[in-house]
Amino acid sequence: MAMACHDQDVTLLSFWPSPFSMRVKLALLLKGIEHEDLPQDLGNKSKLLLESNPVHKKVPVLIHKGKPIAESAIIVHYIDEVWPGTSPLLPQDAFLRAQHRFWTDFFEKKISDSLDRFIRSNGAAVNEEFIQDCLLLEGALAELGDEEEGPFFGGASMSFLDVMLAPSAVWIPALEQVMGLKPTSQEQCPRLHKLFGAVTEHPSAKVALPQIEKLKEFTQARLVSDHHVWIAKASP
Amino acid sequence: MSKDSVKLLNFWPSMFGLRVRYALDLKGVSYDYQEESLSNKSKELLEANPIYTKIPVLIHNGKPICESLVIIDYIDSVWPGSHKLLPEDPYEKAVARFWADFGDRKLFDAGSRLRRAMGEEHKKAGEDFKWALMKIDEALGTIAPGKPFFGGDAMNFADVALAPFICWFKGYQKVGGFVLPGPEEWPNLYKWVDAVNSVDAIKKSTPSPDKVAEFAEVLRKRVLGAA
Numbered sequence: 062m063a064m065a066c067h068d069q070d071v072t073l074l075s076f077w078p079s080p081f082s083m084r085v086k087l088a089l090l091l092k093g094i095e096h097e098d099l100p101q102d103l104g105n106k107s108k109l110l111l112e113s114n115p116v117h118k119k120v121p122v123l124i125h126k127g128k129p130i131a132e133s134a135i136i137v138h139y140i141d142e143v144w145p146g147t148s149p150l151l152p153q154d155a156f157l158r159a160q161h162r163f164w165t166d167f168f169e170k171k172i173s174d175s176l177d178r179f180i181r182s183n184g185a186a187v188n189e190e191f192i193q194d195c196l197l198l199e200g201a202l203a204e205l206g207d208e209e210e211g212p213f214f215g216g217a218s219m220s221f222l223d224v225m226l227a228p229s230a231v232w233i234p235a236l237e238q239v240m241g242l243k244p245t246s247q248e249q250c251p252r253l254h255k256l257f258g259a260v261t262e263h264p265s266a267k268v269a270l271p272q273i274e275k276l277k278e279f280t281q282a283r284l285v286s287d288h289h290v291w292i293a294k295a296s297p
Numbered sequence: 298m299s300k301d302s303v304k305l306l307n308f309w310p311s312m313f314g315l316r317v318r319y320a321l322d323l324k325g326v327s328y329d330y331q332e333e334s335l336s337n338k339s340k341e342l343l344e345a346n347p348i349y350t351k352i353p354v355l356i357h358n359g360k361p362i363c364e365s366l367v368i369i370d371y372i373d374s375v376w377p378g379s380h381k382l383l384p385e386d387p388y389e390k391a392v393a394r395f396w397a398d399f400g401d402r403k404l405f406d407a408g409s410r411l412r413r414a415m416g417e418e419h420k421k422a423g424e425d426f427k428w429a430l431m432k433i434d435e436a437l438g439t440i441a442p443g444k445p446f447f448g449g450d451a452m453n454f455a456d457v458a459l460a461p462f463i464c465w466f467k468g469y470q471k472v473g474g475f476v477l478p479g480p481e482e483w484p485n486l487y488k489w490v491d492a493v494n495s496v497d498a499i500k501k502s503t504p505s506p507d508k509v510a511e512f513a514e515v516l517r518k519r520v521l522g523a524a
Binding site (some may be wrong): 131 | 348357360362363364366367368370371374375387388390391394395398399432
């Protein structure tokens, strides 16, 4: 891991099951940024959270030198801009950057959305949509990621899009095992499977992402208490 | 020296397409404009945006870029010299991105529900729409107090992302069945509206609010007809 950057005043308002919170944690760890991690109780939101993100009242929020930044993709952009030296995330090329942003947006509009609806309805039709969307993502990886360099969109190292997608490496198996979500097969999405495998092996991701067993317990508990909308409501 | 080829595939009432037009016009970038019929999409559009088959698409030297905020981010990178849209300071940049995202996440979302929803949901959409505009009014007062734009004296990324909603206000009010609060309640918002409407680059491509309102009503009638 890289030398820790001693920047005072970096605080993350987090929620460990939130994939959006995981993204920010991962970016901070990839860049070796020392920070205070303040887990939030979303059922009883803290004054700090409400003051830091008064518009959406959601996690994650990054507070740097007293100034709050909200929305995970925006936070990761910020982190990459303020700490560019270690583990650069956004590509240099403007067109490639646009592709990373496009596919991040696709993930939110399509994959995240269909997973959300699957959690609520446990429906076969939604599951099929999810699979089709993953196939499109596989296509993107084939086009944008150099397989010879490595398993990630960024080749040998994780890039912006990899960080955005990384939480799925633990969430998809959790949903598969608890709710019977049918993911894509290795034959359907060989590179995506390799990417998620590489994510789970990555030293920073091992810290940033919760264990699948913990996520399963969390999901099971929520199902029992009928709080289907917790993912959608928790964080952007 | 080869000239950049810049082409925009668009549909005239689209707020998203308008964002791209504003960005290009503010920067003085010349482009070819192609009007698309959404019921008869061109082969070019289907090939340029196979994932969504939607406008706007910017085709720059043969390469397509889709999704309006992604496009204007791209435009700002490729033509940085004139009228920079994203501030240099990372924090200010994040703030600009936040409010652009707010436009999609809250304002457009409520507007979309205004068009499609019925009964209680329709009423809620109206409340949410007004809430979003109130937040924008507040934000303008906090981020750039005493200045006309999110970007201070000139339009920035957030201004470009939100400005296209202005020509849609009339349409939203019609389909929403409400009248928006005025400048007494939202002084910053209306100052911003006036400032935006006086920018030449904005005047160049903004469709008439009456025409947009007509279009919005057509969309609403379709939804009511199908109900």
